[in-house]
Amino acid sequence: xxxxxxxxxxxxxxxxxxxxxxxxxxxxxxxxxxxxxxxxxxxxxxxxxxxxxxxxxxxxxxxxxxxxxxxxxxxxxxxxxxxxxxxxxxxxxxxxxxxxxxxxxxxxxxxxxxxxxxxxxxxxxxxxxxxxxxxxxxxxxxxxxxxxxxxxxxxxxxxxxxxxxxxxxxxxxxxxxxxxxxxxxxxxxxxxxxxxxxxxxxxxxxxxxxxxxxxxxxxxxxxxxxxxxxxxxxxxxxxxxxxxxxxxxxxxxxxxxxxxxxxxxxxxxxxxxxxxxxxxxxxxxxxxxxxxxxxxxxxxxxxxxxxxxxxxxxxxxxxxxxxxxxxxxxxxxxxxxxxxxxxxxxxxxxxxxxxxxxxxxxxxxxxxxxxxxxxxxxxxxxxxxx
Numbered sequence: 001x002x003x004x005x006x007x008x009x010x011x012x013x014x015x016x017x018x019x020x021x022x023x024x025x026x027x028x029x030x031x032x033x034x035x036x037x038x039x040x041x042x043x044x045x046x047x048x049x050x051x052x053x054x055x056x057x058x059x060x061x062x063x064x065x066x067x068x069x070x071x072x073x074x075x076x077x078x079x080x081x082x083x084x085x086x087x088x089x090x091x092x093x094x095x096x097x098x099x100x101x102x103x104x105x106x107x108x109x110x111x112x113x114x115x116x117x118x119x120x121x122x123x124x125x126x127x128x129x130x131x132x133x134x135x136x137x138x139x140x141x142x143x144x145x146x147x148x149x150x151x152x153x154x155x156x157x158x159x160x161x162x163x164x165x166x167x168x169x170x171x172x173x174x175x176x177x178x179x180x181x182x183x184x185x186x187x188x189x190x191x192x193x194x195x196x197x198x199x200x201x202x203x204x205x206x207x208x209x210x211x212x213x214x215x216x217x218x219x220x221x222x223x224x225x226x227x228x229x230x231x232x233x234x235x236x237x238x239x240x241x242x243x244x245x246x247x248x249x250x251x252x253x254x255x256x257x258x259x260x261x262x263x264x265x266x267x268x269x270x271x272x273x274x275x276x277x278x279x280x281x282x283x284x285x286x287x288x289x290x291x292x293x294x295x296x297x298x299x300x301x302x303x304x305x306x307x308x309x310x311x312x313x314x315x316x317x318x319x320x321x322x323x324x325x326x327x328x329x330x331x332x333x334x335x336x337x338x339x340x341x342x343x344x345x346x347x348x349x350x351x352x353x354x355x356x357x358x359x360x361x362x363x364x365x366x367x368x369x370x371x372x373x374x375x376x377x378x379x380x381x382x383x384x385x386x
Contacts (some may be wrong), residue, residue, distance in 0.1 A: 002035050002260030027157060058186060062198050064240030066371055067140050068171035069233055071190040072111040072124055072147070072161075074132035101282030112189035113137065113161060114242060118170045122161040123249040124232030126152045129159050137163050140196055149215065151275035155215040155283075158248055158268055160275045171234060173265050174241040179206055179220065187224040187246055187260070189233025201258070208261060213248050217343070219261040222246045226260030235262040244268075285378035287318025288325060289353045290342040308332045308342045308363065323373035325362065332368075333361035349375070 036076040110126030115121070118338045122137065129135055135147040145163045152159035162194045183203045191197055201224030209217040222235065235244035244262030290309035297303070297310065314321050325331075331339050334348045335358055346362050352358055364368040 058184075058200065058238055061236060061238050061240035062186060062188070065171055065186075065188060065234055065236045065242070066171040066196065067197075068115040069188045069196060070113045070115060070122060071138040071196065072113045072122075072128055072140070072232060073136045074109045074111070074129055074196045075134045076109070076132045085101045085261070107181065108231045109230045110190060110193045112246070114232070114234045114243075114245065115168050115170050116269075117276075118168045120163045120165060120168060121150070121272070121276060122147065122163065123245060123268060124159055124161060125245065126154050126159045128232045129161070130154075135161060137161065139165070139168075151279040151281075153271050153281040156263065156267070156271055157214045158245065158271050158275075160272055168376065171236075172241045174237055174239075174243045175241075175243075177201055177237070179243060179264070181205055184238050185222055185224055185243060186236050186238075187222070187226050187230060187233065187262075188236065188266070188346070189230030189246055191225075191227035191229040193229055201225070201260075204259070206264075208256060211248075211261065211301065213261070216347065218264060218267060218347070219247070220260060222260050223258040224260060225258070226262075230260075241256035249273055280380070282354060283350040283378040284354060284356070284375040285359075286323075286325075286349055286373060287321040287376065288320040288331075289313040292332070292341050293330070304328075305330070305332075306365075307338045309339055309342050309345050319358065319373050319376040323360070323371050324362070325371065325373070326364075328364070329369075330363040331360055332363055333359075335359050 108160055109124065109128065109132070111124060113122040113128075114122035116123045129149060129152070132149075135149065136292050137147045138144045143165060145165050147161040147163045150160040180249060181203050185201060186205055187199045188200070189197065201222050203220055204223050205221040208219040208221045211217055211219065213219075220235065220243070222244075224235070226246050230246045231248070233246045234242055235246055237243050242265045244264055245268050246262050247259065248261045250257060250261075251257040271281055289312045291297075291312040293305060293308055293310055298305070308330045311320075311325060311331065314325055314327055331345065333339060334345075337348065339345050339348065349358075352375045354375055356375045357372050359376055360371045360373055362371060
């Protein structure tokens with residue numbers, strides 16, 4: 001037995017020695033692709049070059065989404081003052097109405113849009129087409145067409161256009177996929193009018209609000225470069241599916257600083273469906289102005305709450321007024337769900353159907369109350385006049 005063991009040990013030692021010599025002097029012998037014959041290197045036939053390392057590319061995702069992203073060109077006429085306007089708003093409005101004080105000038109605007117249905121519906125930002133006299137759309141295949149405005153929702157900064165062109169390719173939505181901070185995204189649009197461009201980044205945050213951009217805010221924040229002209233374009237994932245509509249940037253210079261915001265695709269899809277069906281967006285409304293409970297207010301009213309909003313004002317004869325809600329009440333819950341802040345309160349009321357009854361839990365004078373309110377229809381906001 002001892003003799004067999006010695007023989008085995010010597011054999012292993014010799015094999016290891018041979019392997020070491022081959023790896024040192026002829027390493028290419030150890031790197032032959034499966035199924036490929038080994039070809040010895042000669043002076044006339046040098047050894048094949050090493051295979052390049054694998055490189056990641058998002059070209060397939062961009063190729064799938066690019067035909068669905070369009071460039072939007074708008075024209076509108078604005079009043080340009082011939083003299084500097086006074087700083088007082090009332091005087092400014094008065095002088096604007098004086099004949100000969102201003103002249104009409106044509107202004108052009110650039111933006112982007114996304115084909116969401118192959119029968120010609122295009123989703124974009126409201127501020128891209130606001131007050132436009134004419135809207136033109138240019139496709140990635142070179143075709144151009146005039147577009148008509150189907151409807152708009154200024155409070156979410158979304159609008160739907162329609163073009164009458166055959167062979168349109170609608171973008172794929174990302175469905176129920178939950179976006180996470182760190183996911184790779186690509187922004188496609190027409191920045192500065194240079195033509196369709198794609199930039200890459202990650203999702204920096206989700207659920208951003210209190211930015212003062214829209215009434216209803218639930219933005220995706222990304223560091224993918226979004227510049228003027230990208231508004232209304234597509235924010236896609238690495239599979240080429242729509243995850244958001246590029247809307248705004250934070251910038252002190254007008255260029256991208258790596259802080260861009262997009263409206264989530266699910267929100268855009270819901271608003272788009274309402275606009276296509278009815279031409280408008282209907283939201284629930286109670287007729288109250290909510291105010292966040294700050295630490296100062298908590299101390300002043302001796303409150304020990306971690307959620308809720310204070311009713312700062314109530315519209316007389318509105319839904320909340322008719323239900324018995326008064327100034328100073330603290331709304332704690334809506335239909336059993338906690339109210340955390342004023343932004344959350346608006347987002348909880350908006351999806352409720354007008355005419356629907358909702359249950360509110362209030363705190364008044366240290367006592368909890370249960371009230372029922374019939375939801376009204378939120379009045380449309382007044383659009384700016386140019």
